[in-house]
C-alpha cells in the first residue's frame with residue numbers, strides 16, 4: 001500500500017540554513033495495516049505524512065502510495081487516500097452536514113451520493129444529532145470526529161491521521177478511537193497515524209515506527225520493541241545486596257544494574273521468568289521484588305538516551 005525508498009525532505013529556510021526534516025526514510029506498509037509513527041517534536045512525522053499525501057514534494061527518494069507515485073501521479077494518489085491533518089480543516093460557519101456534503105462534492109461525488117455518504121458518516125461517527133450545528137459550535141472531540149468524517153467522505157482505502165487525538169481528554173480519545181477502529185473494520189482500511197501519545201501507539205497500533213531526527217530508528221510491534229530494546233525492570237531488596245547483585249548479574253539479559261539506598265534495580269529480558277530463577281539462586285536472599293514492564297518511553301530511551309515525553 002505504501003512503499004518509500006530513501007525519502008528525504010529539506011526545507012531551505014534561507015541562504016545559510018537548510019532543515020533536513022526527513023533524512024532517507026524507507027518503509028513498506030501493507031494493505032490493512034494500522035501503523036503508528038511515533039517520535040518527539042520535530043522528528044519529521046508530519047513532513048513524512050505530507051509527502052505521502054502529496055501536499056509537499058520530496059527532495060529526493062521515491063514513494064508510491066496505493067500504487068501511484070506521489071511525485072508524478074499526485075492526483076491519483078489523492079483519490080485513494082483520506083487525510084486528517086493536525087489543524088481543523090473544517091470551515092467555521094458551515095453547518096455540520098453542509099460541511100461534509102461540500103467535501104464530498106469536492107471529491108467528485110454527485111449530489112445524491114454526497115448526501116447519502118454524509119448521512120452514513122454522521123451516523124457512523126455519532127454526529128447525527130449535531131447535523132444542524134455550526135462547525136464552530138462543536139466541542140473539541142466532536143470537531144475531531146467531524147475531521148475524521150471528512151477524511152473518509154470519499155471512502156478511501158488508506159487513511160492518514162496526523163495526531164488524531166491531540167488535545168482531547170481521555171474519554172474523547174477513547175471515543176474517537178472506537179469510531180476509527182470500527183470504520184477500519186467495516187472498510188478494511190489501511191491506517192497510518194502520527195502520535196506522541198505513547199499509550200496510544202502502544203495499545204492501538206499493530207506496528208510502531210519510531211522516528212527521530214528524520215530517520216526511522218525502530219520498526220516493529222510495540223511488544224517486540226519493548227522486549228528487544230527495553231526489557232523488564234526488576235526492583236529488589238534483600239539482606240545482602242552484594243550477594244543479590246552478583247546473582248542478578250547472571251540473569252539472562254541482565255543490564256543497567258544499580259544500587260541506591262538499599263534497593264537493587266536492573267533490567268532483564270523476561271522479568272517473570274528471571275525472578276524465580278534469582279530466588280532459587282539465592283535462597284532467602286530476596287526480601288521484596290517488583291517487576292516493572294517497559295513502556296515505549298523506555299524503548300525510546302534505550303534507542304536514543306533521551307526520553308520521549310508525553311504531551312497532554
Ligand SMILES: Nc1ncnc2c1ncn2[C@@H]1O[C@H](COP(=O)(O)OP(=O)(O)OP(=O)(O)O)[C@@H](O)[C@H]1O
Pocket residue numbers: 011012013019020021039040041042043044045046047048196
Ligand atoms: N515549511 C517548513 N520550513 C522549514 N522547516 C520546516 C517546515 N516544516 C517543518 N519544518 C521543520 O522540519 C522538522 C520536522 O518537522 P515535522 O513537523 O515534520 O515534525 P513532527 O515530527 O511532525 O513534529 P511534531 O510532533 O511537533 O508535529 C522540524 O525541525 C520543523 O521545524
